[in-house]
Amino acid sequence: MTKNGLGADAQLLTGLSIMIAGKNTFGYTGDGTKAPEFEFETVNEQSTGLVKQPKMTLEVLDLGAEYVAHIASGLPFVLKGNTRKDGEDKPLLVTVQGELMKTGGELKEGDATKRTFEIRVDMYNEVVDGIPTIVYTREPYNIILGGIPMAPDFSNNI
Numbered sequence: 001m002t003k004n005g006l007g008a009d010a011q012l013l014t015g016l017s018i019m020i021a022g023k024n025t026f027g028y029t030g031d032g033t034k035a036p037e038f039e040f041e042t043v044n045e046q047s048t049g050l051v052k053q054p055k056m057t058l059e060v061l062d063l064g065a066e067y068v069a070h071i072a073s074g075l076p077f078v079l080k081g082n083t084r085k086d087g088e089d090k091p092l093l094v095t096v097q098g099e100l101m102k103t104g105g106e107l108k109e110g111d112a113t114k115r116t117f118e119i120r121v122d123m124y125n126e127v128v129d130g131i132p133t134i135v136y137t138r139e140p141y142n143i144i145l146g147g148i149p150m151a152p153d154f155s156n157n158i
Contacts, residue, residue: 011085013092018058019078021066030059030114033079035094036121038136038143040150049151051136051143054121056096061112063105071117072100083128090129097123 016033017026036054040047058077060067070077074097081092098119105115126134135144143150 011083013081014084014089015082016092017080018060019080020060021064021070023064023066024080025060025062025067028061030061030112030116032057032059032114032116035126036124036136038134038145047150049143049154050141051150053138054124054136055101056098056119056121056124058117058119059114060117061114063113063115067115068103071103071119074099074122076123091127093127095123095125096121 015026016029017024018029018033019025034057036056038054039052041050041052042048058071076095076097079092079094079096081094083090083092096119098121100117101120102118103116105113107113121136122138124134124136125132132144133146135142137143141151141154
């Protein structure tokens, strides 16, 4: 165990930037950025393979109008990061598209400005070290976790 309680082989996010409105926001990503949670609808304690609508929080330490316009128009954005495990760096690439549900900011003298976006996730494609880990599309419905289709027949049946 390391001092912070994580195992020595824990995978750590060591860098993150958001490519949005044609700009790289490296150094302008806040701690409030949260990946979507994929929670499955259940019936009688069995998963239906259908995901409750995921939402994602995105925090940018800049109040630029171009960021607001990009997210408000529903255009895709890209998260690029670096993960480190056992001293080895691996790339993280996430492409997200969705509808803006809520936005806010923080204005406190002497503190960094920040803009927070909450979006309904319509498309989420996460790739770690070149391998897809999560693939989700709202329409047509599809979710693949670690290469395993969670509702393989659903789209074909409706």
